Structure formats: C-alpha cells, structure tokens
Amino acid sequence: AYARRTAAQPGADSVGEACRILAARDPGTVAGLLQTARDYLCTWPFLDHYGARAQAYYYGIAPNPIPGARIDWPGAPGPRVFAYLSDGHPLFEPLARSLVALGWPAILVCGDVPPAPVCATLRHLSEPVDEAVLAGCDLVVSHAPLLTSARALAQGKPMLARPVNAEQRMVCVQLIGLGTARWVDAADLAAAPADPQAALTEALAALAGARRHADRARAIADALRGVDAEAAQLELIDDLCTDFGLRTG
Secondary structure, eight states: OHHHHHHHHHHHHHHHHHHHHHTOOOOSSHHHHHOOSSOOBOSOGGGOTTOOOTTOOBOOOOOOOOOOBOOOOOSOSSOOEEEEOOTTSTTHHHHHHHHHHHTOOEEEEOSSSOOSSOOTTEEEESSOBOHHHHHHOSEEEEOOOHHHHHHHHHTTOOEEEOOOSHHHHHHHHHHHHHTOEEEOOHHHHHHSSSOHHHHHHHHHHHHHHOHHHHHHHHHHHHHHTTOOHHHHHHHHHHHHHHHHTOOOO
C-alpha cells in the first residue's frame, strides 16, 4: 500500500499544481480527478468501446485541427485504397505487395521506411495527409484507432482493419457490428498455411466487392452530416469548466 501511495504521489502533486494555476478544486488524488459527477464521452454511441449507454451524453469526435499534406492519386484503374499503418507491423510488407499485385491506386502513410516493392500505383508518405485524401478513397486499411475509424465513417468509407492493441480491437468489434469493416488478424494469418499476401489480396478484393460495407458506411456518414462537431467541443469545454470550477473569463 505504501508503494502504491508513493508511486501515485507525483501524479497527485501535478494535478494539485494544475488546479492551483487554474483556480480549480483540487481532487487530492489522481483517482479523485476521475470521480466526477458524470462521464465525458468524446466518441459516438456506435463507437463506444462498451456499447451505447442509455443514460450517457456523447460529445462526439473532435474535428481535426491539423492540416496534412496533399497528394494526388496514382492514375490507375480500380478502387482507391488509403492505408495508414505502422511499418513495423508484421503484415506491412505483405499488404504493400498485395496492393502492388492488385494494381489499384493506393496511398500508404506509414513511417520513414518506404514499402517494398514501390511502383507507380503505390505512393508512400511518412507524414499525415489532408483529409481530402480520405474523402477521395474507396476503402481504408488501418490498425483501427478510434480517430481514424471515426473519420473514415464520417467520410462513408469501409475499412479493412488490422488491430494491434486492445483499444483498436474494441473499436474493431464496434465496426464489425456496424457492418462497415472486415478484420484481418496478424496472429491468425501467421498460423494459417496460406501466404499472408494472398490472404490480404483476397480480403481487399472481398471488401471492395461487397457493397453492403460501403452502403452501411455511407448511411452512417449521412446521419453524421447534421452534427456540429465544433459546437459539441465548445459544449464540452463549458461543461468541464462548470463541473471542475475552472475560470472561464
């Protein structure tokens, strides 16, 4: 118990100092900071990791304030694929080879290491891209982090999900339930006798050819068009200031 209190003390001290600067109520402990009158759920009900909560209030996903690079799509026939991945993932190389073999126009955002092979139909960036790229694609390949998944849905795009951590897997569960995604697990492919590249090629072709995934994603995007994300975030700030006794002037 003493070790736990000692480990938590630096965090509690930081919280207390922040509260003094902001003239807010000091909760005393890190745990006390989380013991608020209500939850502040910065997601949508259909992406809530634990399912939609009847009595909860959802502020939605914050708009993206970070401008990204603009890039033109390769001039090739076929569905446009936007992939946002970690280049250290075991399925990174098989996916790049799959996209090259399909010959579809693809933009791959990852780390500093370009995929191999590189060809005219596959463009690689190591920096964030403008959301116009997401709007212009036909399907998304990602690890299914919450923000990428939310922005793909807001643009009406189906996803081939390759989760890495527990949170991404929980997002995947919601996406599968919505009917907007297919899930490819690296461990499952590693244990399968088939070549991972062939399995990914099959998964991409199935996602591109299944209208139900795109139809469901577009239906969600249509429902979100009337949502004012900026107004919701201002409401969140106002509620936080009120509930935590922060100065608003």
